[in-house]
Amino acid sequence: MTTLDQKPASSEGRKDPWSQMLQKVGKHQDREAYHALFEHFGPQIKYYAMANGLASHAEELVQEVFVSIWRRSCLYDWRKAAASTWIFTIARNQRIDMLRKMQRTSAEMPVETEDLWQIPGENENEPVTSLHRLMSERRIRESLSHLPEEQITVIAKVYMENKSHQMVADELDIPLGTVKSRVRLALNKLKVILQDQNV
């Protein structure tokens, strides 16, 4: 156990200014906080859209994400997810939703995007807030800084360019097994692989 893991969850959550601001938006429809979130996350989401092939819809995606943030902010609970994690999942879901709508005639969507991809902290059955979850982002930033570049490259392609492991292998011209082992090494460091059985 590192000292990082021993800090109480509450102080960690309260220290994150973005989570505080998102909470203000949810509780008081605070537009100043909303604007601060836009200035911080708007450019990130725009880059995200551009990186994964939605360049001509990048600003549209930013708008959709922020409208969605406004609407659902009343459900946000800083004890369950950091604002940046919550906002990432909203951006991901809006991207998926946008692509689904582009690829489909409007009638044909029996299952909504949010039925398939969850937003953290919105599962009503969630019994307790885990300490581990609140530590996540800080620990991940710290762990990432120690990962070899080749592992970070693969992860970035999966998350930012939305490439499957196979597509990453094709693009980097390396075997699929190499891509998978780089990801596993990275996830091992990030402690996602705790109880995997056959890796």
Added chain:
Amino acid sequence: MTRHHPDSLSLMEYSAGNLSEPHALCIKLHLDKCSHCRSRVDTLDSLGAVMMEQQPKVTVSESMFDSILSKIDSEPAAEPAAAAAPRVSALQKLLGEDLNSLPWKRQLGDVSVLDITDRFPGQKEQVVLQKLAAGGKAPAHTHRGEETTIVLQGAFADQKGVFNQWDFVVLNDEDEHKPVAVGCEDCITLSVLSAPVKLTGTFTRMLNPFIR
């Protein structure tokens, strides 16, 4: 082969939003019941957030913020109660309340199937529900390509173990198995197939429920 829980690579593809809809459904159904995997996905979602924050900066115009404001002002105020209303699960939307009363097609012996591929328009994989009558046996088979399965009701066992409700299994062409429904309920599974199942016993072609 992955048994009982999705492996980290699949969860990462889920978190990144790169899975097909049927595959995402299998993961989501598992996550709804497995806090351990939910916590793994939370960590992966945080990895996504950190990746997003570490990318090059681009600019967004202030006028965009104004148009966002006018958009939220033109909508009725958010109703916390409505937003927090319990959602109908994806499974209920797709299949209704009662799995047992679906229009099952009896195949051979103890096995019934229902192809629901058409509920996922535009997706490449075949999506099939399979029902193995309580105590019943399925014929030995392997899997061409990869088959992702989640147990929706009851339980089944094969030579590798027992799979209970909401357990997650990925099988490929190296996994020959002969599942048996255990317990007093029919075992119902949802499978996403990248290629049809291949029977390994005799009468294979005739009996294969997946050859059309």
